[in-house]
Amino acid sequence: MARRGSSAAMAAGALLAQLMMLLCAPAAAELPRLQHPAKNDGSLSLLVVGDWGRKGTYNQSRVADQMGEVGDQFNIDFVISTGDNFYEDGLTGTDDPAFEQSFTDIYTAKSLQKPWYLVLGNHDYRGDALAQLSPVLQKIDSRFICMRSFIVNAEIVDFFFVDTTPFQLKYWTHPKDDHYDWRGVAPRKKYINNLLKDLDEAMKKSTAAWKIAVGHHTMRSVSDHGDTEELLQLLLPVLQDNGVDFYINGHDHCLEHISSRDSPIQYFTSGGGSKAWRGVFEPNEDKLEFFYDGQGFMSLQLDHNKAEFVFYDVNGNVLYQYTRTANHLQPSGGYVSEK
């Protein structure tokens, strides 16, 4: 039984713990790390979809069905979502029926009953962002693994998932009628500095054959949103310094492959999970390899030596294919790309 003195001490202790948490919350720390084994032959297959949660409308269900087919064909290991998981304003809470209406009831194919690794998009931040990060959702659908920034070690490849929404300055300074849920994020500068430090440290430790970064926002894009200057300034140097091979994003509702003119990094946009057809095309400084303004998704097959990307439309037609041979095969340290 607790005496008065010790309960006061406990209260003081709890207060101190809370204070410590407050002080420590935005500090640099190791990013959460998940292990996902490759297949027995050392290969890995996955699908990437973004910008999707619309209760099946705008061809979301058609894309989902084709993902099921391709997922089956490749016996995929997991699915990556590049964010904007629920429109228009994320989830209202962990009890929002949109979670099942836009996710569980849509991606029903057997091949898609695998872990889904998800990041948050700007629309997710306009609702209860913490709801999507809550383990409560995994009790409803255990596939849903959403965190702000984290790492998936998949033997031959390390995936670095990056929370890109806080980078975009205009969401903070000119939110218009939108409200962004910055709980656990503000202040912006500190959050970004710590995140970049954590990413750099984790990337330096990585010994996988491939390094892939995933975020919601575009770095390079020829569509509606175009390039994201903050990411080019702040995040890109970290990816370049650490020999990251690919950056994969959503945000623009289309499918794109852009290659960098000044580094081996390749940019892939897979943001065609539902509403698309924006009708915008604005070339940028980098080299456009492929652009499709409609709905669809991407598959990625990796082994130690090569990475194969394929884009598909709502009917499952192959729109584009790209294969990269691994850096580590080139004695000169150069790179080879074939199409």
Ligand SMILES: *[C@@H]1O[C@H](CO)[C@@H](O)[C@H](O)[C@H]1NC(C)=O
């Ligand atoms: C659904 O996909 C078809 C085929 O690409 C397209 O013609 C149609 O406009 C799409 N519907 C919507 C609502 O985007």
